[in-house]
Amino acid sequence: MPTLLSKKYALIAIILVAILIPLLSTNEYYLHILTLSFIWIIAVYGLNLLAGFTGYLSLAHAGFFGIGAYALGLLTVKGGMSFWPAFFLAPVITTVIGFFIGLVALRTKEHFFAIYTLCVGYIIYLVIDKWEGLTGGVRGLIGIPGPTNIGPIELTSANARYYFVLTVLLLVVFLIYRIVNSLVGRSFIAIRNDEQLAQSIGISTLKNKLMSFVLSTFFAGLAGALYASFIRFIGPDISNINITFDLLIFMIVGGIGTLSGPVIGTLLIVVLSQQLQFLQDHRMLIFGPLLTSIIIFSPRGLAGMYLTWYYKRKAKKKAQIQTDNASIGGDS
Amino acid sequence: MFLEAKNLSKHFGGLHAVKEVDFSVEKGKINAIIGPNGAGKSTFFNVITGLHRPSSGQVIFKGDDISKLPPNKIALLGIARTFQTTNLFEQATVFENVVVGHRLRTKSNLFDAIFRTKRTKQEEEKCKEKALEVLHFVGLAHAAERMVGSISQEEKKRIAFALALATDPEIVFLDEPTAGVNPDETEELAQLMQKMVQKGITVCLIEHKMQMIMKLADKIMVLNYGEKIAEGTPDEINNNEEVIKAYLGGSASA
Ligand SMILES: Nc1ncnc2c1ncn2[C@@H]1O[C@H](COP(=O)(O)OP(=O)(O)OP(=O)(O)O)[C@@H](O)[C@H]1O
Numbered sequence: 001m002p003t004l005l006s007k008k009y010a011l012i013a014i015i016l017v018a019i020l021i022p023l024l025s026t027n028e029y030y031l032h033i034l035t036l037s038f039i040w041i042i043a044v045y046g047l048n049l050l051a052g053f054t055g056y057l058s059l060a061h062a063g064f065f066g067i068g069a070y071a072l073g074l075l076t077v078k079g080g081m082s083f084w085p086a087f088f089l090a091p092v093i094t095t096v097i098g099f100f101i102g103l104v105a106l107r108t109k110e111h112f113f114a115i116y117t118l119c120v121g122y123i124i125y126l127v128i129d130k131w132e133g134l135t136g137g138v139r140g141l142i143g144i145p146g147p148t149n150i151g152p153i154e155l156t157s158a159n160a161r162y163y164f165v166l167t168v169l170l171l172v173v174f175l176i177y178r179i180v181n182s183l184v185g186r187s188f189i190a191i192r193n194d195e196q197l198a199q200s201i202g203i204s205t206l207k208n209k210l211m212s213f214v215l216s217t218f219f220a221g222l223a224g225a226l227y228a229s230f231i232r233f234i235g236p237d238i239s240n241i242n243i244t245f246d247l248l249i250f251m252i253v254g255g256i257g258t259l260s261g262p263v264i265g266t267l268l269i270v271v272l273s274q275q276l277q278f279l280q281d282h283r284m285l286i287f288g289p290l291l292t293s294i295i296i297f298s299p300r301g302l303a304g305m306y307l308t309w310y311y312k313r314k315a316k317k318k319a320q321i322q323t324d325n326a327s328i329g330g331d332s
Numbered sequence: 333m334f335l336e337a338k339n340l341s342k343h344f345g346g347l348h349a350v351k352e353v354d355f356s357v358e359k360g361k362i363n364a365i366i367g368p369n370g371a372g373k374s375t376f377f378n379v380i381t382g383l384h385r386p387s388s389g390q391v392i393f394k395g396d397d398i399s400k401l402p403p404n405k406i407a408l409l410g411i412a413r414t415f416q417t418t419n420l421f422e423q424a425t426v427f428e429n430v431v432v433g434h435r436l437r438t439k440s441n442l443f444d445a446i447f448r449t450k451r452t453k454q455e456e457e458k459c460k461e462k463a464l465e466v467l468h469f470v471g472l473a474h475a476a477e478r479m480v481g482s483i484s485q486e487e488k489k490r491i492a493f494a495l496a497l498a499t500d501p502e503i504v505f506l507d508e509p510t511a512g513v514n515p516d517e518t519e520e521l522a523q524l525m526q527k528m529v530q531k532g533i534t535v536c537l538i539e540h541k542m543q544m545i546m547k548l549a550d551k552i553m554v555l556n557y558g559e560k561i562a563e564g565t566p567d568e569i570n571n572n573e574e575v576i577k578a579y580l581g582g583s584a585s586a
């Protein structure tokens with residue numbers, strides 16, 4: 001099991017680096033960007049569960065992100081609720097709304113599903129933008145509280161918030177890992193490969209698709225709630241379709257339907273955007289070709305590229321061992 | 333009666349894909365359905381296995397009317413099928429692709445998945461054992477760890493068989509199981525079907541390869557333009573005027 005072990009070590013190393021970053025760098029701006037990236041990664045994991053593992057590309061994801069953010073914002077600012085109950089309630093509210101939308105949206109398939117959810121996402125955006133009485137409209141919501149201290153654990157400094165988001169992210173990765181590698185996850189993947197075939201081997205496609213959809217909205221809502229509590233100010237733009245497309249790019253570059261893809265893609269693109277900020281909108285001249293070539297040459301993104309290389313190498317090694325054995329057999 | 337289609341019809345708009353077909357599948361035998369392209373053979377399978385609701389008529393399985401059940405419920409009853417084309421997970425191993433085949437006999441839910449309960453561990457083990465068992469049965473045990481993307485057409489057909497068998501079926505419906513494979517491989521797949529029957533599984537298949545079907549089948553039904561035009565033993569079908577006409581078109585009478 002050397003591969004499994006080395007995978008484990010790689011994972012531990014990455015987590016260690018993530019833990020050490022705030023101690024090594026005093027650049028608050030960088031920490032801010034990194035914390036924000038972690039929040040996006042959580043949203044991308046939600047999208048990836050549905051689009052990558054179940055085969056249903058939802059374009060309403062930013063809408064659910066917005067619902068999670070506004071749920072937290074409204075509960076605390078207008079409802080006077082304290083942070084923690086609001087923080088747990090926000091993803092639940094998103095999930096409930098997601099359930100009813102999923103019930104209708106999943107009557108469609110493939111591009112019709114994408115178009116339908118695109119419309120749903122836009123409607124959510126419109127509701128947030130136009131329902132001034134509730135959401136404050138374009139003025140947005142200000143004064144959203146950040147996480148309050150849990151007993152002796154203080155959560156108000158930038159470092160503490162970073163660790164808080166990191167903890168949630170690790171929990172999300174763990175959950176996604178467990179789900180994808182379970183019989184439930186196998187059912188999702190079977191649906192992605194061939195829905196008719198999946199149903200013919202006894203998988204309730206309706207139930208499983210709805211479960212995946214609802215889970216994906218849960219992660220979107222969780223990310224939204226984290227975002228609201230981290231930035232402390234939210235406007236309708238966070239549910240805009242642009243955000244959905246950002247998440248989509250993170251997922252595709254990193255690797256759709258892979259476990260590490262959301263982390264790789266999000267960090268890469270966010271860091272790249274930061275480095276290329278001087279180019280302003282001309283950055284797209286770099287992202288455009290990058291995205292296009294990834295889709296053409298490695299449909300499963302950077303993670304997929306690695307996996308393909310890894311399996312090829314493994315197959316080669318195996319073949320090598322077999323021919324070696326054969327020649328040994330020949331000698332004796 | 334084991335499995336029976338009663339006066340079964342399916343139309344798509346004005347097109348009568350299956351028209352008032354009566355057919356009973358004989359238990360423990362190899363039943364074949366033949367007919368020209370577009371005769372409605374696949375549609376007949378699709379109606380029986382729940383993919384399409386019949387426009388009229390019934391499907392009876394062991395005394396129960398199953399014509400309104402969805403495909404996953406029908407699979408649960410012990411009716412499995414393969415498709416004319418099978419889309420597998422190319423970037424995963426043969427084994428990984430087949431494990432999910434036994435999912436329908438397990439109960440693990442999201443909670444079990446997240447907390448990795450004892451139940452889910454046992455059930456995963458059960459699914460993996462089943463996958464190995466059926467891969468062994470179809471003669472693919474040696475290829476279990478190979479990527480699906482790198483195996484032959486004939487082996488993919490075997491995976492499709494394995495998936496169907498992993499559901500613990502009493503009857504399997506195979507839609508053109510030997511399409512696109514060479515004669516030697518066809519012979520081997522035919523033997524595999526006989527092996528299924530020996531194991532107590534009833535086989536019902538659609539086939540275009542006449543020679544093979546005449547040797548293999550115990551009972552044959554011929555469809556043409558959605559209608560049953562003949563039914564019987566291979567010998568009876570071979571000598572049936574209408575069948576010859578349907579297959580050779582006008583040239584038979586000319
Ligand atoms: N979902 C559908 N919607 C509309 N028409 C359909 C549908 N499925 C099949 N048909 C039509 O029904 C007729 C019977 O098709 P079917 O696929 O059952 O034929 P088949 O006997 O399996 O042919 P083949 O040997 O080519 O596989 C064809 O005319 C086909 O175009």
Ligand SMILES: [Mg+2]
Pocket residue numbers: 373374375416
């Ligand atoms: Mg057909």
